Amino acid sequence: MSIADNIKSLKVETGPKVTLLAVSKTKPAADLQEAYDAGQRLFGENTVQEMVDKYEQLPKDIEWHLIGHLQTNKVKYIAPFVSMIQSVDSLKLLHEINKHAEKAGRIIDCLLQIYIADEETKYGLGFDEAIELLRSDEFVTFNNVRIRGLMGIATNTDNEKQIKEEYYELKTFFDGIKQSYFRKIDTFDTLSMGMSSDYKLAIEQGSTMVRVGSTIFGSRVIKHWKNN
Numbered sequence: 001m002s003i004a005d006n007i008k009s010l011k012v013e014t015g016p017k018v019t020l021l022a023v024s025k026t027k028p029a030a031d032l033q034e035a036y037d038a039g040q041r042l043f044g045e046n047t048v049q050e051m052v053d054k055y056e057q058l059p060k061d062i063e064w065h066l067i068g069h070l071q072t073n074k075v076k077y078i079a080p081f082v083s084m085i086q087s088v089d090s091l092k093l094l095h096e097i098n099k100h101a102e103k104a105g106r107i108i109d110c111l112l113q114i115y116i117a118d119e120e121t122k123y124g125l126g127f128d129e130a131i132e133l134l135r136s137d138e139f140v141t142f143n144n145v146r147i148r149g150l151m152g153i154a155t156n157t158d159n160e161k162q163i164k165e166e167y168y169e170l171k172t173f174f175d176g177i178k179q180s181y182f183r184k185i186d187t188f189d190t191l192s193m194g195m196s197s198d199y200k201l202a203i204e205q206g207s208t209m210v211r212v213g214s215t216i217f218g219s220r221v222i223k224h225w226k227n228n
């Protein structure tokens, strides 16, 4: 199956209500161009360097989403063009994004990354921390960021029941946050959950955006033992 075929069948599967983000990290620009030619416009990268490199090489109507941990000192490199930052995990980072968005004369869409997995990952806000951020005095002063919703990464496990529960919890939290802090704000509309291994479960639980890499572009593992 080609990249174009993969996108086509994924779009059929995810349906018109779920947005497909093509996660292109580690893949060459030519692969992204192939996806672009098949109509894909939303691409996800997990490092600033790779996103900037590909931004420079590829068509300018691509919407770039940062999905990996973002260091505050690197925000300036992507602020002029990034479409959405899905990995906001601190007030300090949001402050920095706001600052550079203002400099660039933009409003940058952001998702709060919520920690839902049952593993020792470093990044993401706990439920309480997310609420604390939204309630902070500083948050209301940010005029150049727009919180569009939440992002979460489930535990890397074969246990479907566990993944389902984690996504259910995130969806429930999303609904609560919308009700409490964004009731009249239509643009709080994005719940980014689901990757290649679990996007079906995520959609069942209410995902509005799936981040799919290997199912579109193939495995990221370099197979040294292959001859070609």
Ligand SMILES: *Cc1c(COP(=O)(O)O)cnc(C)c1O
Residues within 6 Å of the ligand: 023, 025, 046, 067, 068, 153, 194, 195, 196, 197, 211, 212, 213, 214, 215
């Ligand atoms: C790499 C990555 C994905 C996509 O992973 P696949 O298993 O290749 O679909 C999704 N979300 C995040 C945050 C990632 O880093």
